[in-house]
Amino acid sequence: MIESVSPSQIEQFRREGFVHVSGFLSEDELTTWRQEIDAAVAQQRGGRSLDGTPAGNKDGHYANVFLQQMLLSRMSPGVHELMHNPQLGRIACDLAGIDAIRIWHDQALIKEPLSNATAFHRDVPFWSFDSHQAISVWVTLDDATLQNGCLYILPGSQTMTDFKPAGIGENMGELTAQYPVLADIEPVPVTVSAGDAIYIDGMVAHGAGPNMTTGYRRAMTCAYMPDGATFNGKRNILSDAYQASLSIGDVLDNDEELPRIFSRSMAVS
Numbered sequence: 001m002i003e004s005v006s007p008s009q010i011e012q013f014r015r016e017g018f019v020h021v022s023g024f025l026s027e028d029e030l031t032t033w034r035q036e037i038d039a040a041v042a043q044q045r046g047g048r049s050l051d052g053t054p055a056g057n058k059d060g061h062y063a064n065v066f067l068q069q070m071l072l073s074r075m076s077p078g079v080h081e082l083m084h085n086p087q088l089g090r091i092a093c094d095l096a097g098i099d100a101i102r103i104w105h106d107q108a109l110i111k112e113p114l115s116n117a118t119a120f121h122r123d124v125p126f127w128s129f130d131s132h133q134a135i136s137v138w139v140t141l142d143d144a145t146l147q148n149g150c151l152y153i154l155p156g157s158q159t160m161t162d163f164k165p166a167g168i169g170e171n172m173g174e175l176t177a178q179y180p181v182l183a184d185i186e187p188v189p190v191t192v193s194a195g196d197a198i199y200i201d202g203m204v205a206h207g208a209g210p211n212m213t214t215g216y217r218r219a220m221t222c223a224y225m226p227d228g229a230t231f232n233g234k235r236n237i238l239s240d241a242y243q244a245s246l247s248i249g250d251v252l253d254n255d256e257e258l259p260r261i262f263s264r265s266m267a268v269s
């Protein structure tokens with residue numbers, strides 16, 4: 001994995017709300033990530049591996065956007081080790097400009113052959129805290145191309161909208177209809193090679209094209225919360241028991257559900 005991001009990458013992230021980091025994983029690391037994540041996805045799907053079957057015609061639009069395999073790090077020791085790498089946390093802290101970070105959730109997002117597009121959305125409005133310092137890493141396990149569903153981003157949109165909930169609907173224009181200020185921003189496709197990463201500001205508007213190929217577009221993502229963020233009352237990935245114990249404004253500091261993978265005060269160097 002790369003050691004660190006450069007000042008110009010940090011500057012681009014802060015300005016545009018995303019940055020493409022080429023060569024994020026080494027060849028060996030990419031092989032390991034593919035093995036561990038494929039195995040965890042198959043396990044979570046009751047033993048069903050990816051077998052080239054098209055997304056087909058599952059019930060409802062969203063079911064055909066991608067396979068969304070959540071919280072693989074909680075069931076797979078191998079994925080746990082990959083996601084808890086403090087280096088991932090340090091790079092995310094450097095980009096977001098924060099001192100300590102917790103995992104909000106990890107998920108594999110796999111566009112099967114002939115999957116629908118991912119409509120434009122922001123991530124933070126789904127989550128149980130409001131923050132302009134939330135960030136995700138999106139690591140591609142396959143080349144992500146214009147044909148198979150690469151990400152599209154509205155650069156600079158991370159400061160233009162509020163935290164009001166807005167789901168991922170079926171229509172690409174839904175978010176812009178809610179926030180007309182986004183209408184003049186040209187969406188930027190971000191084509192990337194397997195083993196690259198894209199860091200995404202939690203508030204930047206982003207989506208992805210459909211997969212118009214016979215192959216998979218596999219991505220492994222991890223979403224991060226700045227340490228110290230507070231509960232906003234929304235329901236997302238917290239356990240029923242933890243959710244029930246919280247009042248709005250409480251600091252989200254449960255180390256089991258929201259592991260703090262990096263803190264500058266704990267870092268040796």
Ligand SMILES: O=C(O)CCC(=O)C(=O)O
Pocket residue numbers: 066109118123136138200206207208219221
């Ligand atoms: O992979 C995709 O199609 C969408 C990714 C995304 O929205 C995310 O990682 O937050």
Ligand SMILES: [Fe+2]
Pocket residue numbers: 121122123206
């Ligand atoms: Fe997203």
